[in-house]
Amino acid sequence: MKNDFLTAILQIxxxxxxxxxxxxxxxxxxxxxxxxxxxxxxxxxxxRLNEHTGEFRIFAEKRVVIDVDDPRxxxxxxxxxxxxERPGIGEIAEVxxxxxxxxxxxxxxxxxxxxxxxxxxxxxxxxxxxxxxHANDLYSGVVQRVDPARGVVLDLGKVEAVLPPQEQAPxxxxxxGQRLKVYVLEIxxxxxxxxxxxxxxHRNLVKRLFELEVPEIYTxxxxxxxxxxxPGVRTKVAVAARQDNVDxxxxxxxxxxxxxxxxxxxxNGEKIDVAQWHSxxxxxxxxxxxxxxxxxxxxxxxxxxxxxxxxxxxxxLAIGKDGQNARLAARLTGWRIDIKRPSDQPSSxxxxxxxAAASHKE
Numbered sequence: 001m002k003n004d005f006l007t008a009i010l011q012i013x014x015x016x017x018x019x020x021x022x023x024x025x026x027x028x029x030x031x032x033x034x035x036x037x038x039x040x041x042x043x044x045x046x047x048r049l050n051e052h053t054g055e056f057r058i059f060a061e062k063r064v065v066i067d068v069d070d071p072r073x074x075x076x077x078x079x080x081x082x083x084x085e086r087p088g089i090g091e092i093a094e095v096x097x098x099x100x101x102x103x104x105x106x107x108x109x110x111x112x113x114x115x116x117x118x119x120x121x122x123x124x125x126x127x128x129x130x131x132x133x134h135a136n137d138l139y140s141g142v143v144q145r146v147d148p149a150r151g152v153v154l155d156l157g158k159v160e161a162v163l164p165p166q167e168q169a170p171x172x173x174x175x176x177g178q179r180l181k182v183y184v185l186e187i188x189x190x191x192x193x194x195x196x197x198x199x200x201x202h203r204n205l206v207k208r209l210f211e212l213e214v215p216e217i218y219t220x221x222x223x224x225x226x227x228x229x230x231p232g233v234r235t236k237v238a239v240a241a242r243q244d245n246v247d248x249x250x251x252x253x254x255x256x257x258x259x260x261x262x263x264x265x266x267x268n269g270e271k272i273d274v275a276q277w278h279s280x281x282x283x284x285x286x287x288x289x290x291x292x293x294x295x296x297x298x299x300x301x302x303x304x305x306x307x308x309x310x311x312x313x314x315x316x317l318a319i320g321k322d323g324q325n326a327r328l329a330a331r332l333t334g335w336r337i338d339i340k341r342p343s344d345q346p347s348s349x350x351x352x353x354x355x356a357a358a359s360h361k362e
Contacts, residue, residue: 017126023119024049024051026119031047031049031056046058046060059097060095061092062075062092062093062094062095063075063090063091064077064087064089064090064091064093065089066089080093083095124189131196135184136184136185137183138183139182139183140179141157141161141182142179142180143176143177143178143179146175146176151163151165151167151168152168152174159196162197163199167202168200169231170231170232170233171232171233171268172232181209182199182200182205183199183204184196184197184199185197185198185199185202200231201231203227203235206263207224207227209267214251216248217239217251222239222241222242223241224238226334227332228329230328232268232270233270234271234325234328235267235270235272236275236288236328237272237274238276238287239251239274239276240276248277249275249276252274253274260274273290273291275290281306282298284333285306285337288329288333289310289326289329289337292318293310294309294310295309295342297309303336305335305336308339309341312342312343315339319339
Protein backbone atom coordinates (compact mmCIF):
# COMPACT_ATOMS: atom_id res chain seq x y z
CA MET A 1 0.00 0.00 0.00
CA LYS A 2 2.91 2.35 0.74
CA ASN A 3 4.28 1.98 -2.74
CA ASP A 4 0.80 2.39 -4.21
CA PHE A 5 0.32 5.69 -2.42
CA LEU A 6 3.70 7.05 -3.45
CA THR A 7 3.14 5.98 -7.05
CA ALA A 8 -0.33 7.53 -7.06
CA ILE A 9 1.00 10.84 -5.72
CA LEU A 10 3.67 11.08 -8.38
CA GLN A 11 1.27 10.03 -11.13
CA ILE A 12 -1.46 12.48 -10.13
CA UNK A 13 0.86 15.46 -9.70
CA UNK A 14 2.36 14.73 -13.11
CA UNK A 15 -0.86 14.07 -15.03
CA UNK A 16 -3.01 16.75 -13.41
CA UNK A 17 -0.25 19.36 -13.14
CA UNK A 18 -1.16 19.95 -9.51
CA UNK A 19 1.12 20.95 -6.61
CA UNK A 20 2.19 18.01 -4.47
CA UNK A 21 0.87 19.61 -1.27
CA UNK A 22 -2.62 19.81 -2.83
CA UNK A 23 -2.51 16.09 -3.60
CA UNK A 24 -1.19 15.25 -0.11
CA UNK A 25 -4.00 17.26 1.52
CA UNK A 26 -6.55 15.51 -0.68
CA UNK A 27 -5.22 12.09 0.29
CA UNK A 28 -5.17 12.96 4.00
CA UNK A 29 -8.76 14.23 3.81
CA UNK A 30 -9.80 11.10 1.95
CA UNK A 31 -8.19 8.78 4.51
CA UNK A 32 -9.74 10.74 7.37
CA UNK A 33 -13.18 10.41 5.79
CA UNK A 34 -12.56 6.70 5.18
CA UNK A 35 -11.55 6.15 8.81
CA UNK A 36 -14.66 7.90 10.16
CA UNK A 37 -16.98 6.12 7.75
CA UNK A 38 -15.65 2.61 8.40
CA UNK A 39 -14.43 2.69 12.00
CA UNK A 40 -17.22 4.80 13.39
CA UNK A 41 -17.83 8.46 14.23
CA UNK A 42 -14.83 9.72 16.19
CA UNK A 43 -14.68 13.43 17.00
CA UNK A 44 -11.83 15.42 15.49
CA UNK A 45 -9.71 12.66 13.99
CA UNK A 46 -7.01 13.46 11.43
CA UNK A 47 -4.94 11.16 9.26
CA ARG A 48 -1.49 12.41 8.26
CA LEU A 49 0.54 10.96 5.43
CA ASN A 50 4.30 10.89 5.13
CA GLU A 51 4.93 11.80 1.49
CA HIS A 52 8.40 10.22 1.56
CA THR A 53 7.57 6.82 3.02
CA GLY A 54 3.87 6.47 2.26
CA GLU A 55 3.14 5.71 5.94
CA PHE A 56 0.16 7.33 7.60
CA ARG A 57 -0.60 8.01 11.27
CA ILE A 58 -3.91 8.75 12.96
CA PHE A 59 -4.33 11.55 15.49
CA ALA A 60 -7.30 12.46 17.68
CA GLU A 61 -7.98 15.71 19.49
CA LYS A 62 -8.77 15.13 23.17
CA ARG A 63 -9.58 17.48 26.03
CA VAL A 64 -7.34 17.25 29.08
CA VAL A 65 -9.26 16.32 32.26
CA ILE A 66 -8.46 14.99 35.70
CA ASP A 67 -10.75 11.98 35.51
CA VAL A 68 -11.44 10.39 32.13
CA ASP A 69 -15.04 9.41 31.44
CA ASP A 70 -14.80 8.94 27.65
CA PRO A 71 -11.32 7.95 26.45
CA ARG A 72 -12.33 8.67 22.84
CA UNK A 73 -12.47 12.40 23.50
CA UNK A 74 -10.70 12.87 26.84
CA UNK A 75 -7.12 12.56 28.02
CA UNK A 76 -5.98 12.39 31.65
CA UNK A 77 -3.77 15.17 32.98
CA UNK A 78 -1.15 12.57 33.88
CA UNK A 79 -0.92 11.31 30.30
CA UNK A 80 -1.00 14.87 28.94
CA UNK A 81 2.11 15.78 30.92
CA UNK A 82 4.05 13.17 28.98
CA UNK A 83 3.39 15.02 25.70
CA UNK A 84 6.00 17.54 24.44
CA GLU A 85 3.47 20.40 24.62
CA ARG A 86 2.44 19.51 28.24
CA PRO A 87 -1.15 20.84 27.87
CA GLY A 88 -3.09 21.83 30.98
CA ILE A 89 -6.60 21.01 32.18
CA GLY A 90 -9.26 22.05 29.68
CA GLU A 91 -6.81 22.38 26.80
CA ILE A 92 -6.93 20.29 23.62
CA ALA A 93 -4.15 17.78 23.03
CA GLU A 94 -3.44 15.95 19.78
CA VAL A 95 -2.73 12.31 20.50
CA UNK A 96 -1.69 9.55 18.14
CA UNK A 97 -4.07 6.62 18.31
CA UNK A 98 -3.63 3.03 17.26
CA UNK A 99 -4.51 2.17 13.73
CA UNK A 100 -7.09 -0.65 13.50
CA UNK A 101 -5.63 -3.88 12.20
CA UNK A 102 -7.83 -3.98 9.11
CA UNK A 103 -7.71 -0.24 8.36
CA UNK A 104 -5.04 -0.67 5.71
CA UNK A 105 -7.24 -3.06 3.77
CA UNK A 106 -10.33 -0.89 4.20
CA UNK A 107 -8.44 2.22 3.17
CA UNK A 108 -7.05 0.51 0.08
CA UNK A 109 -10.56 -0.54 -0.95
CA UNK A 110 -12.43 2.70 -0.30
CA UNK A 111 -9.99 5.61 -0.34
CA UNK A 112 -9.33 5.67 -4.08
CA UNK A 113 -12.78 6.92 -5.01
CA UNK A 114 -12.70 9.69 -2.40
CA UNK A 115 -9.15 10.61 -3.35
CA UNK A 116 -10.03 10.98 -7.03
CA UNK A 117 -13.05 13.12 -6.12
CA UNK A 118 -10.84 15.43 -4.08
CA UNK A 119 -8.29 15.56 -6.87
CA UNK A 120 -11.01 16.39 -9.40
CA UNK A 121 -12.20 19.19 -7.10
CA UNK A 122 -8.67 20.58 -6.89
CA UNK A 123 -8.26 20.28 -10.65
CA UNK A 124 -11.59 22.03 -11.22
CA UNK A 125 -10.57 24.85 -8.86
CA UNK A 126 -7.27 25.24 -10.69
CA UNK A 127 -8.99 25.32 -14.09
CA UNK A 128 -11.61 27.75 -12.80
CA UNK A 129 -8.84 30.07 -11.59
CA UNK A 130 -7.28 29.98 -15.04
CA UNK A 131 -10.52 30.61 -16.94
CA UNK A 132 -12.56 32.93 -14.75
CA UNK A 133 -10.53 35.95 -15.81
CA HIS A 134 -11.37 35.15 -19.44
CA ALA A 135 -15.14 35.33 -19.16
CA ASN A 136 -16.53 37.94 -21.56
CA ASP A 137 -13.92 36.91 -24.09
CA LEU A 138 -13.82 35.29 -27.52
CA TYR A 139 -13.16 31.55 -27.78
CA SER A 140 -12.84 29.21 -30.73
CA GLY A 141 -14.37 25.78 -30.26
CA VAL A 142 -15.51 22.68 -32.07
CA VAL A 143 -19.12 21.49 -31.98
CA GLN A 144 -19.29 18.14 -30.16
CA ARG A 145 -23.01 17.48 -30.24
CA VAL A 146 -26.29 19.25 -30.82
CA ASP A 147 -29.04 18.81 -28.24
CA PRO A 148 -32.30 20.56 -29.20
CA ALA A 149 -33.28 20.95 -25.54
CA ARG A 150 -29.98 21.77 -23.83
CA GLY A 151 -28.21 23.47 -26.72
CA VAL A 152 -24.97 23.04 -28.63
CA VAL A 153 -22.03 21.53 -26.73
CA LEU A 154 -18.64 22.91 -27.77
CA ASP A 155 -15.14 21.72 -26.99
CA LEU A 156 -13.06 24.80 -26.11
CA GLY A 157 -9.90 22.80 -25.40
CA LYS A 158 -9.62 22.59 -21.61
CA VAL A 159 -13.35 22.72 -20.99
CA GLU A 160 -16.71 22.25 -22.67
CA ALA A 161 -19.15 25.09 -23.21
CA VAL A 162 -22.89 25.12 -23.85
CA LEU A 163 -24.51 27.38 -26.41
CA PRO A 164 -28.13 27.52 -25.14
CA PRO A 165 -31.00 27.87 -27.64
CA GLN A 166 -31.62 31.49 -26.61
CA GLU A 167 -27.98 32.36 -27.36
CA GLN A 168 -28.02 30.85 -30.85
CA ALA A 169 -28.26 33.29 -33.76
CA PRO A 170 -31.43 32.96 -35.86
CA UNK A 171 -30.82 31.16 -39.12
CA UNK A 172 -27.61 29.45 -37.98
CA UNK A 173 -27.36 25.66 -38.17
CA UNK A 174 -24.74 23.75 -36.22
CA UNK A 175 -23.20 20.36 -36.94
CA UNK A 176 -20.69 18.13 -35.12
CA GLY A 177 -17.11 18.94 -36.09
CA GLN A 178 -17.93 22.51 -37.07
CA ARG A 179 -15.46 25.13 -35.79
CA LEU A 180 -17.17 28.12 -34.24
CA LYS A 181 -16.20 31.34 -32.48
CA VAL A 182 -18.31 32.15 -29.45
CA TYR A 183 -18.50 34.84 -26.78
CA VAL A 184 -18.22 33.38 -23.27
CA LEU A 185 -20.89 34.87 -21.02
CA GLU A 186 -20.27 33.07 -17.74
CA ILE A 187 -18.03 30.51 -16.06
CA UNK A 188 -19.36 28.92 -12.88
CA UNK A 189 -18.43 25.98 -10.64
CA UNK A 190 -21.00 23.23 -10.14
CA UNK A 191 -20.86 19.83 -8.39
CA UNK A 192 -20.45 18.25 -11.84
CA UNK A 193 -17.59 20.53 -12.85
CA UNK A 194 -17.22 23.86 -14.61
CA UNK A 195 -20.23 25.18 -16.47
CA UNK A 196 -19.39 27.55 -19.32
CA UNK A 197 -22.19 29.43 -21.06
CA UNK A 198 -21.46 30.84 -24.52
CA UNK A 199 -23.31 33.11 -26.93
CA UNK A 200 -23.57 33.79 -30.65
CA UNK A 201 -26.10 36.61 -30.20
CA HIS A 202 -24.29 38.97 -27.81
CA ARG A 203 -23.22 42.26 -29.36
CA ASN A 204 -19.77 41.89 -27.80
CA LEU A 205 -19.17 38.91 -30.08
CA VAL A 206 -19.05 41.45 -32.91
CA LYS A 207 -16.74 43.67 -30.87
CA ARG A 208 -14.28 40.83 -30.18
CA LEU A 209 -14.31 39.78 -33.84
CA PHE A 210 -13.42 43.32 -34.91
CA GLU A 211 -10.62 43.39 -32.33
CA LEU A 212 -9.32 40.20 -33.87
CA GLU A 213 -9.49 41.48 -37.46
CA VAL A 214 -8.61 45.16 -37.07
CA PRO A 215 -5.17 45.92 -35.54
CA GLU A 216 -6.12 49.57 -35.04
CA ILE A 217 -8.92 48.52 -32.68
CA TYR A 218 -6.71 46.04 -30.82
CA THR A 219 -3.99 48.67 -30.28
CA UNK A 220 -6.45 51.41 -29.34
CA UNK A 221 -6.02 53.72 -32.36
CA UNK A 222 -9.68 53.12 -33.20
CA UNK A 223 -12.39 52.79 -30.55
CA UNK A 224 -15.72 51.01 -30.87
CA UNK A 225 -18.12 53.46 -29.25
CA UNK A 226 -21.39 51.55 -29.60
CA UNK A 227 -22.93 48.46 -31.20
CA UNK A 228 -26.58 47.80 -32.11
CA UNK A 229 -27.37 44.30 -33.28
CA UNK A 230 -30.20 42.16 -34.61
CA PRO A 231 -28.41 38.78 -34.34
CA GLY A 232 -28.19 36.86 -37.58
CA VAL A 233 -29.58 39.73 -39.63
CA ARG A 234 -27.83 43.07 -39.26
CA THR A 235 -25.47 45.01 -37.01
CA LYS A 236 -24.43 48.66 -36.84
CA VAL A 237 -21.09 49.61 -35.30
CA ALA A 238 -20.08 53.18 -34.34
CA VAL A 239 -16.33 53.81 -34.36
CA ALA A 240 -14.09 56.78 -33.62
CA ALA A 241 -10.40 57.47 -34.16
CA ARG A 242 -8.11 58.49 -31.31
CA GLN A 243 -5.64 60.07 -33.74
CA ASP A 244 -6.45 62.72 -36.36
CA ASN A 245 -4.71 60.90 -39.20
CA VAL A 246 -6.65 57.64 -38.78
CA ASP A 247 -9.78 56.81 -40.77
CA UNK A 248 -11.81 54.65 -38.35
CA UNK A 249 -14.34 53.43 -40.90
CA UNK A 250 -11.67 52.61 -43.47
CA UNK A 251 -9.63 50.75 -40.86
CA UNK A 252 -12.61 48.53 -40.02
CA UNK A 253 -13.56 47.90 -43.63
CA UNK A 254 -10.01 47.16 -44.73
CA UNK A 255 -8.49 47.13 -48.18
CA UNK A 256 -11.14 45.93 -50.65
CA UNK A 257 -13.39 45.21 -47.69
CA UNK A 258 -11.31 42.22 -46.54
CA UNK A 259 -11.48 42.92 -42.80
CA UNK A 260 -15.19 43.48 -42.52
CA UNK A 261 -15.86 40.56 -44.86
CA UNK A 262 -13.98 38.24 -42.48
CA UNK A 263 -16.29 39.35 -39.66
CA UNK A 264 -19.36 38.91 -41.88
CA UNK A 265 -18.21 35.41 -42.86
CA UNK A 266 -17.74 34.44 -39.21
CA UNK A 267 -21.30 35.63 -38.53
CA ASN A 268 -22.62 33.58 -41.47
CA GLY A 269 -23.50 36.53 -43.69
CA GLU A 270 -24.91 38.92 -41.10
CA LYS A 271 -24.85 42.42 -42.63
CA ILE A 272 -22.64 44.98 -40.88
CA ASP A 273 -22.76 48.78 -41.24
CA VAL A 274 -19.79 50.72 -39.84
CA ALA A 275 -20.62 54.35 -39.02
CA GLN A 276 -18.31 57.08 -37.83
CA TRP A 277 -19.19 58.31 -34.35
CA HIS A 278 -19.48 62.08 -33.87
CA SER A 279 -20.03 64.30 -30.84
CA UNK A 280 -22.59 66.29 -32.84
CA UNK A 281 -25.79 64.22 -32.59
CA UNK A 282 -27.09 65.48 -35.95
CA UNK A 283 -23.99 64.24 -37.74
CA UNK A 284 -23.96 60.98 -35.78
CA UNK A 285 -27.62 60.27 -36.62
CA UNK A 286 -26.95 60.96 -40.30
CA UNK A 287 -23.96 58.60 -40.27
CA UNK A 288 -25.93 55.91 -38.43
CA UNK A 289 -28.65 55.87 -41.11
CA UNK A 290 -26.24 54.95 -43.89
CA UNK A 291 -26.35 53.60 -46.53
CA UNK A 292 -29.26 56.01 -46.97
CA UNK A 293 -28.46 59.63 -47.91
CA UNK A 294 -29.56 62.18 -45.32
CA UNK A 295 -30.58 65.68 -46.46
CA UNK A 296 -31.23 67.30 -43.11
CA UNK A 297 -31.40 66.46 -39.40
CA UNK A 298 -33.27 68.54 -36.82
CA UNK A 299 -32.43 67.78 -33.21
CA UNK A 300 -34.82 68.26 -30.28
CA UNK A 301 -32.72 68.11 -27.09
CA UNK A 302 -35.75 68.22 -24.80
CA UNK A 303 -37.20 64.97 -26.14
CA UNK A 304 -33.89 63.58 -27.41
CA UNK A 305 -35.45 63.02 -30.80
CA UNK A 306 -34.19 63.61 -34.33
CA UNK A 307 -36.32 64.58 -37.33
CA UNK A 308 -34.54 63.32 -40.45
CA UNK A 309 -35.26 64.16 -44.06
CA UNK A 310 -34.09 61.83 -46.84
CA UNK A 311 -34.64 61.81 -50.61
CA UNK A 312 -37.99 60.41 -51.66
CA UNK A 313 -36.39 57.52 -53.54
CA UNK A 314 -34.38 56.50 -50.44
CA UNK A 315 -37.15 56.59 -47.86
CA UNK A 316 -37.57 52.82 -47.82
CA LEU A 317 -33.78 52.38 -47.66
CA ALA A 318 -33.51 54.72 -44.68
CA ILE A 319 -36.31 52.97 -42.83
CA GLY A 320 -35.19 49.49 -43.84
CA LYS A 321 -37.11 46.24 -44.02
CA ASP A 322 -39.62 46.15 -41.15
CA GLY A 323 -38.04 49.39 -39.90
CA GLN A 324 -34.75 47.66 -39.13
CA ASN A 325 -32.32 50.33 -40.40
CA ALA A 326 -34.06 53.12 -38.50
CA ARG A 327 -34.47 50.96 -35.39
CA LEU A 328 -30.79 49.97 -35.27
CA ALA A 329 -29.72 53.57 -35.93
CA ALA A 330 -31.87 54.72 -33.01
CA ARG A 331 -30.34 52.09 -30.72
CA LEU A 332 -26.84 52.96 -31.92
CA THR A 333 -27.21 56.70 -31.30
CA GLY A 334 -29.58 56.66 -28.36
CA TRP A 335 -31.92 59.10 -30.17
CA ARG A 336 -35.51 58.59 -31.26
CA ILE A 337 -35.48 58.98 -35.05
CA ASP A 338 -38.39 60.10 -37.20
CA ILE A 339 -37.72 59.85 -40.96
CA LYS A 340 -39.58 62.07 -43.44
CA ARG A 341 -39.60 62.95 -47.16
CA PRO A 342 -38.67 66.51 -48.20
CA SER A 343 -42.26 66.96 -49.35
CA ASP A 344 -43.47 66.33 -45.78
CA GLN A 345 -41.84 69.59 -44.69
CA PRO A 346 -43.68 72.89 -45.24
CA SER A 347 -42.07 74.83 -48.09
CA SER A 348 -41.43 77.80 -45.86
CA UNK A 349 -39.26 75.64 -43.61
CA UNK A 350 -37.26 73.90 -46.34
CA UNK A 351 -33.58 74.85 -46.16
CA UNK A 352 -31.88 76.41 -49.16
CA UNK A 353 -28.80 74.27 -48.65
CA UNK A 354 -27.88 70.94 -47.06
CA UNK A 355 -27.25 70.89 -43.32
CA ALA A 356 -23.89 70.05 -41.81
CA ALA A 357 -25.17 66.55 -41.09
CA ALA A 358 -25.97 65.93 -44.75
CA SER A 359 -22.77 67.43 -46.13
CA HIS A 360 -20.45 65.77 -43.66
CA LYS A 361 -18.21 63.14 -45.20
CA GLU A 362 -16.66 60.28 -43.26
